[in-house]
Amino acid sequence: MSEMPTGSGKGPEVSDVPAAISSSAVTEPSRELVLRVRNVGVSYWMRHSFIRRRRFWALKDVSFDLYRGDSLGVIGKNGVGKSTLLRLLAGVMSPDHGEIINYGVTVSLLSLNLGFVPYLSGRENIILSGMFQGIPKQELRERMNAIIRFAELEEFIDEPVATYSSGMTARLGFSIALNTQPDVLLVDEILGVGDADFQEKSKAIMKDRIRSQDTTIVFVSHNANLIRELCNRAVWIEDRVVQIEGDTGLVLDAYTRFLKTGEKIISASA
Amino acid sequence: MRKLNRGHYLQLALLRGWADFRAEASRTWLGVLWWIADPLLNMVVLYIVFGVFFQRRTPNFVPFLLIGLVFWRYFNVTVMNMGVSILNNVSMIRQVALPKLLFPMITLVTCTLEFFFTLLLLVAVMIIYKIPPHSAMLWWPVVFGVQVLVVLGCGLTLAAFTPFVPDLNKMVNQLMRILFYMSGIFYDVRHLPEKAQELLVLNPMVVLIDAHRACLMEQRVPDWQPLAWIAVVSLAGILFGWTCIRRFNPLYAKRIAR
Numbered sequence A: 001m002s003e004m005p006t007g008s009g010k011g012p013e014v015s016d017v018p019a020a021i022s023s024s025a026v027t028e029p030s031r032e033l034v035l036r037v038r039n040v041g042v043s044y045w046m047r048h049s050f051i052r053r054r055r056f057w058a059l060k061d062v063s064f065d066l067y068r069g070d071s072l073g074v075i076g077k078n079g080v081g082k083s084t085l086l087r088l089l090a091g092v093m094s095p096d097h098g099e100i101i102n103y104g105v106t107v108s109l110l111s112l113n114l115g116f117v118p119y120l121s122g123r124e125n126i127i128l129s130g131m132f133q134g135i136p137k138q139e140l141r142e143r144m145n146a147i148i149r150f151a152e153l154e155e156f157i158d159e160p161v162a163t164y165s166s167g168m169t170a171r172l173g174f175s176i177a178l179n180t181q182p183d184v185l186l187v188d189e190i191l192g193v194g195d196a197d198f199q200e201k202s203k204a205i206m207k208d209r210i211r212s213q214d215t216t217i218v219f220v221s222h223n224a225n226l227i228r229e230l231c232n233r234a235v236w237i238e239d240r241v242v243q244i245e246g247d248t249g250l251v252l253d254a255y256t257r258f259l260k261t262g263e264k265i266i267s268a269s270a
Numbered sequence B: 001m002r003k004l005n006r007g008h009y010l011q012l013a014l015l016r017g018w019a020d021f022r023a024e025a026s027r028t029w030l031g032v033l034w035w036i037a038d039p040l041l042n043m044v045v046l047y048i049v050f051g052v053f054f055q056r057r058t059p060n061f062v063p064f065l066l067i068g069l070v071f072w073r074y075f076n077v078t079v080m081n082m083g084v085s086i087l088n089n090v091s092m093i094r095q096v097a098l099p100k101l102l103f104p105m106i107t108l109v110t111c112t113l114e115f116f117f118t119l120l121l122l123v124a125v126m127i128i129y130k131i132p133p134h135s136a137m138l139w140w141p142v143v144f145g146v147q148v149l150v151v152l153g154c155g156l157t158l159a160a161f162t163p164f165v166p167d168l169n170k171m172v173n174q175l176m177r178i179l180f181y182m183s184g185i186f187y188d189v190r191h192l193p194e195k196a197q198e199l200l201v202l203n204p205m206v207v208l209i210d211a212h213r214a215c216l217m218e219q220r221v222p223d224w225q226p227l228a229w230i231a232v233v234s235l236a237g238i239l240f241g242w243t244c245i246r247r248f249n250p251l252y253a254k255r256i257a258r
Helices: A007-027 A082-089 A123-134 A137-151 A166-177 A196-211 A224-230 A248-261 B008-026 B033-053 B061-083 B087-093 B102-128 B135-161 B169-183 B193-199 B204-216 B224-248
Strands: A033-047 A054-069 A073-077 A097-102 A105-111 A186-188 A216-221 A231-238 A241-247
Touching: A033 A082, A033 A123, A054 A082, A054 A097, A073 A082, A073 A248, A073 B008, A082 A105, A082 A186, A082 A216, A097 A196, A105 A123, A123 A166, A123 B008, A137 A166, A137 B008, A166 A196, A186 A196, A196 A224, A216 A224, A224 A248, A241 A248, A241 B033, B008 B102, B033 B087, B033 B102, B061 B087, B061 B102, B061 B135, B061 B169, B061 B204, B102 B135, B135 B169, B135 B204, B135 B224, B204 B224
Parallel strands: A054 A241, A073 A216, A073 A231, A105 A186, A186 A216
Antiparallel strands: A033 A054, A033 A097, A231 A241
């Protein structure tokens, strides 16, 4: 508890917190809840030798709600478990304690170059990688030309991906991934990929997606400015525990104050 | 909301298996020729050692050796590759929620396609050695079907546990090396003392290789009783491996050593 803010700062901050947390749940009852995360923790076993192994908690206590149309920014320094959180939400792993309640939505992580086979052509990789990401084959066939056009790979699409430059591969990967249209899209720092021109294009389209009211997005970043620009709500994770959840401005103010002074609002339970 | 069904993943397993098969072929300069060259070279070595040095030649020794080698190779390669299939796809497993069964199935498709390619070598050798077509050959698909069951039973079970115990792969590799000598590949199990025969029959590959030879070159119908037993035990193995993979499904992304 020594990390609690002291003196004059204590009053307003303590009263701010419950307001921030409850704002999503109480003041906007009309919005549709899609995911509820409650006191979730995840641990990995780290193997040191034949018998010795140690439990490592990647996340200890994470709770928040996600509503349809939300753009939720997850902020925190590197290594606080943000990527683990996305894996949990994507259903790739299950929590060791706490629960994630899914109100009937599909959730998936925006992943680039998933399952690419370098010796096959771009066209074949569109089908295979797309199917791994859960897009039906028929749909991929129909969108094939649009994907190729967006990736600007018309000339090379029948060449093996192994012959592509890294920029070309990234363009192809991004164009395929854009077609995964889950109800909830999870984005891990991916905004601009590929060569300079394409970076602008992909950044713009990702920003559009994140801002849009139709798609629900969880966006992980350690860049406070990007989250301020793109998200309507935010969660700050520090020491594997959610420090504060609520309106972006409020959360980011607390986060930037923490970066400057090192003080947390809710101390991590030791 | 998109609904994905089994059909989607079945289709994906076949497509990706076929894709890996072709990728394998185009990876090296000699490409597909390796699938023929590899068993052929193995056969030449065994022929020289056992046929020439030890004078253990039996009638039609070349097709005899090749049948043993080709079917042993299919078992060995497929089981070993299926065993590491989930482990080798960690990066994908960490990104998308997939039924993990997909990965051993892709491997099975790829390896089976490669195997069909090596069968061409066997057919060629059988024609060269003037082995006549015979009605017993019609039983061969059944024998092969039983072998696929054995491969699936071993492969799925290994695939389920190797991600947690990567050493399993090395242990099974050693076991395979021992089994190679005990599977009647370069000798006829029937010529061994009876005590040894009783023991070796516990190895399913002994029974299978003998049954393949029976159908393909010895013009006799294989002994069905041991094959039926093998099929039953394999089905139990498949059920076990399958259940374990489904049970462990959410653990793989987490437990695979980081």
